[in-house]
Amino acid sequence: MGDTFVTAALRIDNSLGATWCEGNVNFFRGNEVMNSIPVHGFPRRMTMLGERLLLQDRNRLELIDGLDQSLWVAEFSRTVSSVAVCGRNLICAAGSLVTFRDSSPGAASPLRSAPWR
DSSP states (O other): SSSEEEEEEETTTEEEEEETTTTTEEEEEEEEEEEEOOOSSSOOOEETTTTEEEEETEEEEEOOOSSSSSEEEOOOSSSSOEEETTTTTEEEESSSSEEEEEEEEOOOOSSSSSSOO
């Protein structure tokens, strides 16, 4: 990966989904790097949502996919202290509780490749 600190995000089946190292997010398919995307700064947390990756940094959440597309960004006036997935909802604690719902037609769970709004 590189010569510096590496952090990883696992999929729900415990397979490796993505890593961050030296300013790049590396998306994996099996044991192979599928794509490497430059990102600014070091994300405090990374969470896989299907094949998408949620990056958390202080007061900001960003959902990206493996094709280097930013699907959405949310910025808060306070630091994001916790994020949880519950069914089709992404619940965020940042001074207050905020819920984002997967609004794509037919979405059964947040663990599919569909946009979050």
